[in-house]
Amino acid sequence: MKYLLDIWRQRDKDTDGSFRTYLYETDSDTVTVASALSELNKRKELADIEGVVSGRIVWECSCMQKKCGACAMLINGKPRLACDARLSDNKSGRLRIEPLRKFPLVADLTVNRQIIFDDLRQMQVWSESDIFADDRNNTVMYEASRCLQCGCCLEVCPNFAVGEKFFGMSAMVPASRLLAGMTGSSFDRLRKQYGKVITDGCGKSLACRNICPAGIDIEGLMARSNAAVLWKWFSKRRSRHDNGNNT
Amino acid sequence: MRNDTASANDILNKRPDKIPAVNIIGAGLAGLSAALALARSGISCRLVSPMPSERAQSVMAEGGINAALDTMGENDTAAGHFNDTMNGGVYLADPDAVWALCSNAPETVRMLLALGAALSTENGRPVLRSFGGQKKKRTAYARSSTGKILMTALTDAVRRYEAEGLVQRYSHHRLHSLNIRNGECFGARVLDLHRRVLSDMKGSVILASGGMNGLFPGMTTGSVLNTGDAAALAFVSGAELANPEMIQYHPTTFPISGKRCLVSEAARGEGGRLFIMRNNARWYFMEEKYPELGNLMPRDVVSREIELVRNDKECSGQVCLDMTALDRAVWESRLSDLREECIRYLGRDPAAVPLEVSPGIHYFMGGINVDKAHRTSIARLYAAGECACQYHGANRLGGNSMLGAVFGGQTAAKTAASEIIPDNAGEEEIAGGEELEIMQPAGVPDKAAELLREALGIFRSGEKLESAVQKMQELIDNENDALQRNRMILGKAVLLGALNRKESRGAHTRTDYPERDDAHYRKTTIAVFDGKEIAVSFRDIQSERGEAE
Ligand SMILES: Cc1cc2nc3c(=O)[nH]c(=O)nc-3n(C[C@H](O)[C@H](O)[C@H](O)COP(=O)(O)OP(=O)(O)OC[C@H]3O[C@@H](n4cnc5c(N)ncnc54)[C@H](O)[C@@H]3O)c2cc1C
Ligand code: SF4
Ligand code: SF4
Ligand code: FES
Numbered sequence: 001m002k003y004l005l006d007i008w009r010q011r012d013k014d015t016d017g018s019f020r021t022y023l024y025e026t027d028s029d030t031v032t033v034a035s036a037l038s039e040l041n042k043r044k045e046l047a048d049i050e051g052v053v054s055g056r057i058v059w060e061c062s063c064m065q066k067k068c069g070a071c072a073m074l075i076n077g078k079p080r081l082a083c084d085a086r087l088s089d090n091k092s093g094r095l096r097i098e099p100l101r102k103f104p105l106v107a108d109l110t111v112n113r114q115i116i117f118d119d120l121r122q123m124q125v126w127s128e129s130d131i132f133a134d135d136r137n138n139t140v141m142y143e144a145s146r147c148l149q150c151g152c153c154l155e156v157c158p159n160f161a162v163g164e165k166f167f168g169m170s171a172m173v174p175a176s177r178l179l180a181g182m183t184g185s186s187f188d189r190l191r192k193q194y195g196k197v198i199t200d201g202c203g204k205s206l207a208c209r210n211i212c213p214a215g216i217d218i219e220g221l222m223a224r225s226n227a228a229v230l231w232k233w234f235s236k237r238r239s240r241h242d243n244g245n246n247t
Numbered sequence: 248m249r250n251d252t253a254s255a256n257d258i259l260n261k262r263p264d265k266i267p268a269v270n271i272i273g274a275g276l277a278g279l280s281a282a283l284a285l286a287r288s289g290i291s292c293r294l295v296s297p298m299p300s301e302r303a304q305s306v307m308a309e310g311g312i313n314a315a316l317d318t319m320g321e322n323d324t325a326a327g328h329f330n331d332t333m334n335g336g337v338y339l340a341d342p343d344a345v346w347a348l349c350s351n352a353p354e355t356v357r358m359l360l361a362l363g364a365a366l367s368t369e370n371g372r373p374v375l376r377s378f379g380g381q382k383k384k385r386t387a388y389a390r391s392s393t394g395k396i397l398m399t400a401l402t403d404a405v406r407r408y409e410a411e412g413l414v415q416r417y418s419h420h421r422l423h424s425l426n427i428r429n430g431e432c433f434g435a436r437v438l439d440l441h442r443r444v445l446s447d448m449k450g451s452v453i454l455a456s457g458g459m460n461g462l463f464p465g466m467t468t469g470s471v472l473n474t475g476d477a478a479a480l481a482f483v484s485g486a487e488l489a490n491p492e493m494i495q496y497h498p499t500t501f502p503i504s505g506k507r508c509l510v511s512e513a514a515r516g517e518g519g520r521l522f523i524m525r526n527n528a529r530w531y532f533m534e535e536k537y538p539e540l541g542n543l544m545p546r547d548v549v550s551r552e553i554e555l556v557r558n559d560k561e562c563s564g565q566v567c568l569d570m571t572a573l574d575r576a577v578w579e580s581r582l583s584d585l586r587e588e589c590i591r592y593l594g595r596d597p598a599a600v601p602l603e604v605s606p607g608i609h610y611f612m613g614g615i616n617v618d619k620a621h622r623t624s625i626a627r628l629y630a631a632g633e634c635a636c637q638y639h640g641a642n643r644l645g646g647n648s649m650l651g652a653v654f655g656g657q658t659a660a661k662t663a664a665s666e667i668i669p670d671n672a673g674e675e676e677i678a679g680g681e682e683l684e685i686m687q688p689a690g691v692p693d694k695a696a697e698l699l700r701e702a703l704g705i706f707r708s709g710e711k712l713e714s715a716v717q718k719m720q721e722l723i724d725n726e727n728d729a730l731q732r733n734r735m736i737l738g739k740a741v742l743l744g745a746l747n748r749k750e751s752r753g754a755h756t757r758t759d760y761p762e763r764d765d766a767h768y769r770k771t772t773i774a775v776f777d778g779k780e781i782a783v784s785f786r787d788i789q790s791e792r793g794e795a796e
Contacts, residue, residue, distance in 0.1 A: 030594040035504025041686065056686040060298060062470045064506050065588065067395070068302040083504070084591070106441050107685065117299060117418065126407035133365035142365035142389060145399035149301045174403065181363045 001026060003087050004049070005036060007057060008098035013105050019096070020048040026087070033097060034061055034071050034083035037109075059109035066213060069148025072155075073109050074098045079152035081213045100155045102162065113151050119167040123193045125174050131181035144177035144221055146214050153208040153218070159201055166201025169208055169218050176225040191229045199226055265412045267291040268672040269663050270435050270448045272422045272477055273455035275303035276394070276649055277632025279401040280656030281453050281663075286408035290664050293448055293674075295417040295437050297472060300402045304457050304470035304633075305652065308394025309511055311376060311386035312359075312653075313646035314352035318372040323383040325350040329792075332647060335380040336612070336640020337753040338769055339490065342792040344619045348638050348647075348654050355654050356387055364400035365389055378645040379512060379545050386646040391511065391584050394649060401653075422477045425452060425628070427484040432628035433671060443683045447675045451627035451667065453659045454481060455652075458611040458633040460506075462699055462738045464690025467608040468500055468509040471689040476730065478634050479737040481615050487624040488737075488774040489616035489636035492744035493754050495643060496705055498549035499568055500607030503592040505689065507607035510568060512645065514585060514597075515542040517577050519570040521553070522601070523562045529569075532556050547642055547754055550606040554705045557605075567601035606705060610648060612639040612754065613744065616773060621659035624775075629663050631655035636771075641753025691734045695722050699738050703745060708758045712746040740774040740781050747783045748772055 003024045010017025024036050040046060041056045048054070060070040064083045071082040076096050087095065103111035133141040153169040154160045160168040175194055182190060202222070212218055269285060271278045274296035285292045296303065317323040328349040333340060360366060360373065366387045367374045375384040389396035408414040423436040423445055434449040459475030460467040482488055499514065499521075500507040515521070521542050522529040533552060534541040542549070553566050570582075578586055578598050589597045615623050615630040617637050623630050631637075632652040639647060690696055702715035719739045726732045750764035751757050770785035 028594075030592055032504055032592075038505045038689075042688070056684075058686050060302075062298060062302040062304070062472045063307050064471060064504055065307075065508055065592070067307050068298075068470070070298055070302045086591070110685075112419075112441055114418070117416075121406055121410050124407075124410065126403050126410075127363065128407070130361040131363035132360060132371075133363050133368065134371050135368055138365055138368055141363060142392075142396065145365050145389075145396045146392065147301075147399075149299065174399070177363065177365070177399065178403065 001029070001088070002093065003036070004094045006094065006096045007109070009054060009057070009108055010105060012107050017105070019098070020052065020054070021050075022046075022048050024087070029086065029088035031087050032083050033075055033085045033087065033095065034064055034081075036087060037061075037082060057109065058107040067148070069150030069213075072100060072150040072152050072213075074100060074155070079155040079211060081150065081152075084213055100151055102155050102160065103151065104162070113149070115162045116149050116151055116154070116170050119171050119197070120174060123167060123171055123175065123197050124189060125171065125178060127178050127182050127186050129182075129184070129186055131178065133181060137180045140180045140221065140224060141177045143217055144173050144180065146216050147173040148214050150213060152211050152213055156207045156211050158205055158207060159203050165197060167197040169212070169222075172198050172222055172225065173216055173218065176221040179225050179228050194225065194229050199229065265291040266672040267293045267415055268450035268667045268669065269293070269453065269660075270295060270450050271453045271455055272296075272435060273303070273457060273632065273634070274300040274418070275305035275455065275457055275632060276397065276401065276652035277656040277659075278453070278455035279398070279405055280653045281455060281631060281660040282405050282408070282414045283401060284657040284660035285664060286405070286411075286413040288664060289413070290667070291413045291415065293415045293417055294405070295420045295422065295435070295448075297419060297421045297440060299418045300398060302470075302472065303398065304473055305649070306395045306398045307469065308649055309391045309509070310378060310513075311388030311393045311646045312356060312397065312649040313378070313381070313385050313644065314356040314387060314650065315349065315383070315385055316353050316356060316373055316375060316387065319375050319384045321383045323385055325352065327383055328352060328381075328385060331381045332638065332644060333640070335642050335644040336638075337642060337763070338765075339493075339640035339752065339771070339788065340638055341619060341788060343789070344637055346792050347619065347658070348651060351654055352650055355650060355657075359397055359400055359653070362400035362404045365396050366393070379543075380644045381646075391513070397649065397653075422456070422480065425480050425484050427625055427628070430485065430624075431626040436677075438683055440685050443685065445677050445683070447677055449671050449673050451629070451663050453656075453663055454478070454615060454623075454628070454630040454634050455632045455656060455659075456634045459614070459737065459741075460608075461690045461734055462696075462741065463608050464696050465502065465505055466507065466700060468497060468507050469609075471505055473633075474687070474689060475734065475737060478615055479733040481623065481625070481628065481630070482737050482740060482774075482776055483733050485625060485776065486628060487616035488613065488740050488744070490613035490641070490744065490772045491741040491774060492703070492748055492772060493612035493639075493641050494608055494703060494741075495546065495610040495612060495754050496550040496606040497609035498546055498553055498606050499604040500609075501593055501602065501604055508588060508592055509607070509609065510585060510602065510604055512543075512546075514568060514570055514582065517570075517582060518573050519568050521549070521566055521568055521604075523556045523566045524564045525559070525562045530556070530562065550705050551756060553606055565603040565605065568597075568604045569601040570597045571599060571601065573598065610643055612636065612641065612643050613741075613772070616771070620662040621655055622662060627663070627666060627668070629659040631659040641755060687730060691738060692722070692726075692731055695719060695731075695735050695738060698722075699741070702742055706756050706758050707745050709746060709749070710759075712742055716742045716746060736776060736781070740776070743781055743783045744772045744774055747785075
């Protein structure tokens, strides 16, 4: 089968980019976009269908099997992991492959997703004291440990923009792990942050539903964390109130 | 200890500005663990990796991490863990180092649990599973994502220190070269992959850069990021390699783009059966040859048997793993990930048809030579995790490598902290340029790859190795690209290790020397490069564990 791959080429953020079309042939219907990109990059001379030769395609990959989030990009307009997207998923034989558009471009298909990690730091996603994933919390903490920090959810979210107040699901998921296990002042600190950068910003449009390549139960985790944050807040107010009544 | 070194506290007091004097190369389990240990004792470091921790190979680990936590009522002990590890490694590991690993293993796993690592628990205690080569249930796990779960816990823990400035992340930076003079390391030069500029980072260096997958493109189950380039740089700069020939093949893998996908032992544990066609009938060779353990023999045995039947003239086609008789419930509850992977990447449903499988490279027991404290042969250069040779001898047990990475990272950090030179800190941006390639080939050139693949298979022979060594030298002589040259020099050292070890032990099987030879080779292979030649020698290992702990 012959595939035409329209791949975004851009040397760096200061130069203009454009789609270039490459021919890729394979007999197998399990070849992924990731393998096609690796194969193209192995060619001695990488020429597009017009014969224009250029350097290797800059893109990121590591595990090649959906476990690391490195290879997130737009494939036919949808954010996906290149190692999870088979060429044959697309019946027309032509695929458009471009970088995620929400993040600053580095080169070709590589973007700078540093904001994801900066946001986690700013939100203070950590615990000062020991926390345990006991039998009760284990399932939630496991699920919330699975985020690849790939950014696919941010790409589709109408409320997320780099540098804005809402941090998106790539921050909600890891925070949920800690919220499920934390107590005391650590919990209070993260709870406040969570309210500021998650609860207040999410419009619940659910555009991110079914996008997560790790299949994380985003809705379930968010419902749980929102409830925990609110519930502990209420119960705290009530206990303060009760204490007040007693004295 | 040298007298120009200072204690951690001295340094901290002298350098309140938190300029790091330790540089960690690699942000997988070993690198994170080293960073956390340094930060917890108030020492700042740089944590350098081409991509964030979420992308390190450690997130791919599935099965679990070993520790004699004894939660299964089997009276497991650290001594039992020690014995199994030494035995599994066919007595090629340093007994003192292995004892330190095993006796600290329960504490190491408890440290991870206290970070909220969601390992599977029952009644608040981690559940342990059986893993190959171990007499007791000793492997803590989190379904089939143990590595990811541990990495998340460590990443979150380290983040706190990032915010305090104690851990400075360089998450899109690759090691460019090491600053080594007269047997001493003064820092690392790293390339910013986003800005295409080089920086010199002064201070000591802990290599935590993972295995040498780049020597075997397309053959390994791990990450394509682990090129082995950091180990190659250390080697060409004079650091010793140890046991480079010890390479673990996992018997059941299948090829996917640019690498191999692991079919975990669990598939056979749940009832998967290996067969090959012989005279038009299925031959369940493992069950016939090993009636007791059958398909569940240790990895090296199964891999060897697969090689043998594949080359058997009476047999035809590939070895297949038949899982079609497995219960639906097993697929749904315990092997759902595997099934999905097979369907996605092979286009085959293993519940319906047998899978073609073959051995793939899964782990490098050998690597940069380190002592018990994780010092390399170069002063102030340390190594931990899969890039280092420690703990696993001639064969590593499943579940011991994540343990070795976490414990090794901590140990290296402790040693590095005690040997810091306060004045050697700071950072300097030196140059940028068009010529700095962001995209590197993931592996050695095709010809070199073929040599390594052919000569360093499961069965090795002196003749093949000898010729591969010669041809590799020719390739090296004709290679202009420094990166590929270094990789091939590393590859040649692996070949030489295998050529000089004239015995069969653990993962190393020589057809011309099929016996184990303790008198000559119960020793560590040491390879060292003087800028021209690679010299290989064998160094004694202490036979018993010392008293000092
Ligand atoms: C599929 C699979 C399953 C496994 N299952 C298990 C298991 O169940 N139990 C177990 O104990 N072990 C298992 N292992 C082995 C285990 O995962 C690894 O040995 C261990 O995670 C290695 O950790 P590490 O920190 O040394 O290296 P890695 O996690 O590989 O990290 C290496 C780091 O170094 C960086 N790096 C590499 N080169 C450079 C460079 N030139 N410059 C800068 N940075 C660089 C990488 O980007 C990365 O951050 C498994 C391995 C695989 C592949
Ligand atoms: S529900 Fe809507 S607003 Fe909220 S994170 Fe998802 S896409 Fe964004
Ligand atoms: S929640 Fe899912 S889509 Fe979003 S960053 Fe995590 S893994 Fe990616
Ligand atoms: S390369 Fe790891 S998710 Fe695609």
